[in-house]
Amino acid sequence: MDRLISVEEAKNIINEQQIKKKILRVPVQDALGKVLATDLYAPIDIPAFHQSSMDGYAFSFKYWKQEQSLSVTHEIPAGSKGPLRVPETNAARIFTGAALPLGVDTVVKQELIELKDNQIVIKDPSISLGDNVRLKGSEIKEGEQAVAAGTVLGPATIGFLCGIGLSEVDIFASPSVAVIVTGDELKQPGTPLAHGEVYEASSAMLSAALLQMGINRVKTYYVKDNLDDTIIQLQNALAFADVIILTGGVSVGDYDFVVRAAEACEVEKLFHKIKQRPGKPLFFGRKSEQMVFGLPGNPSSVLTCFYEYVWPALRSFGGHEKQLKTLKVPLRISYTKNNQLIHFLKGYYDNDKVTILHAQESYRLRSFAMANCLVVLNEEMKTYLEEELVEIHLIPTYG
Ligand SMILES: Nc1nc2c(c(=O)[nH]1)N[C@H]1C(S)=C(S)[C@@H](COP(=O)(O)OP(=O)(O)OC[C@H]3O[C@@H](n4cnc5c(N)ncnc54)[C@H](O)[C@@H]3O)O[C@H]1N2
Numbered sequence: 064m065d066r067l068i069s070v071e072e073a074k075n076i077i078n079e080q081q082i083k084k085k086i087l088r089v090p091v092q093d094a095l096g097k098v099l100a101t102d103l104y105a106p107i108d109i110p111a112f113h114q115s116s117m118d119g120y121a122f123s124f125k126y127w128k129q130e131q132s133l134s135v136t137h138e139i140p141a142g143s144k145g146p147l148r149v150p151e152t153n154a155a156r157i158f159t160g161a162a163l164p165l166g167v168d169t170v171v172k173q174e175l176i177e178l179k180d181n182q183i184v185i186k187d188p189s190i191s192l193g194d195n196v197r198l199k200g201s202e203i204k205e206g207e208q209a210v211a212a213g214t215v216l217g218p219a220t221i222g223f224l225c226g227i228g229l230s231e232v233d234i235f236a237s238p239s240v241a242v243i244v245t246g247d248e249l250k251q252p253g254t255p256l257a258h259g260e261v262y263e264a265s266s267a268m269l270s271a272a273l274l275q276m277g278i279n280r281v282k283t284y285y286v287k288d289n290l291d292d293t294i295i296q297l298q299n300a301l302a303f304a305d306v307i308i309l310t311g312g313v314s315v316g317d318y319d320f321v322v323r324a325a326e327a328c329e330v331e332k333l334f335h336k337i338k339q340r341p342g343k344p345l346f347f348g349r350k351s352e353q354m355v356f357g358l359p360g361n362p363s364s365v366l367t368c369f370y371e372y373v374w375p376a377l378r379s380f381g382g383h384e385k386q387l388k389t390l391k392v393p394l395r396i397s398y399t400k401n402n403q404l405i406h407f408l409k410g411y412y413d414n415d416k417v418t419i420l421h422a423q424e425s426y427r428l429r430s431f432a433m434a435n436c437l438v439v440l441n442e443e444m445k446t447y448l449e450e451e452l453v454e455i456h457l458i459p460t461y462g
């Protein structure tokens with residue numbers, strides 16, 4: 064008979080597992096949400112040349128006097144490769160982003176000049192040296208650190224890296240994941256149910272949660288409730304994935320084969336059964352570098368155990384912060400639980416308080432669909448009063 068372990072022990076066991084993070088070189092534009100594995104440095108000065116920040120006229124501040132007209136002898140659109148020099152006594156028509164030639168150092172906006180016969184008179188009494196010019200290297204200098212290892216790459220970082228000329232980055236690879244869904248009763252949605260059948264909800268739900276984490280190397284296997292089939296698909300999954308997630312078949316019923324299949328596949332059992340609700344029969348094992356989670360089949364237990372136990376393990380492969388964001392907040396309405404287990408309850412957190420939702424039973428996803436957090440109630444306490452502080456774990460958001 065398995066000893067029920069505490070939530071803390073279970074989390075520690077998972078947390079202590081050594082993980083070999085894989086480094087992958089990818090195009091910068093494919094690195095959204097990934098963690099940078101190495102420091103990055105600017106390969107050149109950016110901007111790579113002195114650059115106009117306005118549409119206007121470039122001139123030499125030193126050689127110009129108020130009210131003196133300047134003859135416009137050149138035109139320089141953005142991207143133009145020349146001219147490389149303009150006489151100091153002249154002006155050049157210049158556009159935003161274009162390179163300043165030698166001989167000029169200041170740009171006046173086109174709104175602040177008078178143009179006649181290709182001569183300009185500057186009507187900007189406050190203009191000073193270097194106005195409207197972005198200096199070479201003012202964003203970043205060649206060799207300067209651009210982004211530190213450990214940074215999570217967001218849209219702005221991706222833009223910044225492209226802007227300094229980097230096309231590839233080394234990131235920590237997301238793990239490959241196999242989802243094995245067990246159950247004779249399961250039927251894919253979109254077809255009518257026969258008596259006794261149940262619509263299969265967990266594979267799409269887990270794929271969505273994985274995709275939301277940026278994990279897309281996912282294979283899904285469907286298994287009938289028999290030992291041989293479960294062993295074969297677990298072997299297939301072990302040949303492919305870093306992390307294997309089984310759903311259902313992990314309890315004590317005559318048709319629950321996950322624990323036996325894991326044993327047959329030489330997966331070392333690290334725990335089975337936790338003092339918690341939902342998800343009491345959660346199984347966790349390991350085969351060399353691979354992790355195997357057996358999630359209790361009720362869909363709400365599947366998702367709760369996924370966020371509480373699988374999510375942190377998956378995140379560590381990618382070098383990410385491991386725990387769900389945790390807060391202590393007051394309860395909006397009192398709540399009584401009926402046993403000495405830790406409860407993870409579907410909750411809704413807003414305006415600095417949390418409401419424990421209805422429909423907490425683990426066969427029900429209805430309130431999970433409205434939840435934005437899991438409320439953690441500890442083993443000892445039975446009744447939690449209004450305004451009592453409780454721990455909540457925020458569910459990652461999307462959209
Ligand atoms: N005698 C006992 N029976 C049960 C116990 C127990 O301690 N003693 N624990 C209960 C708890 S708690 C849970 S949780 C379940 C876990 O059992 P399994 O992991 O073996 O899950 P299944 O029996 O395969 O399925 C449970 C339930 O969920 C439905 N299900 C399963 N997979 C899906 C899916 N992909 N999509 C939608 N629904 C799914 C399944 O039809 C069952 O209704 O055991 C209790 N029993």
Ligand code: MOO
Nearest residue numbers: 341342343364425
């Ligand atoms: O613990 Mo089970 O996960 O109640 O359904």
